[in-house]
Amino acid sequence: MHLRRVTAAVVCALSLMTHASFATPADVHNPTGLPVYPNVDYARLEDRLRTDDFGRWCIRLSARSLDSLGAVENWYRHALSTASETDLSRDGDYKSSLELDGIKLTMNLAFVAVYKASKGAATSIDIVRCGASR
Numbered sequence: 001m002h003l004r005r006v007t008a009a010v011v012c013a014l015s016l017m018t019h020a021s022f023a024t025p026a027d028v029h030n031p032t033g034l035p036v037y038p039n040v041d042y043a044r045l046e047d048r049l050r051t052d053d054f055g056r057w058c059i060r061l062s063a064r065s066l067d068s069l070g071a072v073e074n075w076y077r078h079a080l081s082t083a084s085e086t087d088l089s090r091d092g093d094y095k096s097s098l099e100l101d102g103i104k105l106t107m108n109l110a111f112v113a114v115y116k117a118s119k120g121a122a123t124s125i126d127i128v129r130c131g132a133s134r
Contacts, residue, residue, distance in 0.1 A: 059129040
């Protein structure tokens with residue numbers, strides 16, 4: 001009888017926890033060749049290629065993590081140690097968002113942007129690789 005009550009209490013407590021506390025790493029199909037942060041709970045590859053300002057075709061993977069912005073930024077700084085870093089408030093592609101906080105790491109024809117759109121938002125990750133212009 002005591003075991004049933006304990007089991008019922010555990011099941012009840014677990015059911016009250018938020019979905020975020022059960023977040024598991026997303027299964028990510030990533031054809032960009034760039035690293036994906038290991039603790040993402042959501043990732044989506046755009047279903048079509050887009051062109052950038054220079055006419056190059058680009059593929060984009062968008063991901064989200066519940067980890068802090070600082071933790072994700074530091075992981076990418078280490079993973080892409082040769083990349084150049086830009087504050088997103090100074091980047092033409094992202095500076096239109098007033099509350100945006102984050103960085104963009106660029107190497108050759110690829111970049112990773114890590115940011116928060118607002119204080120309570122999850123950390124967003126944009127991974128973009130473009131092909132050479134023709």
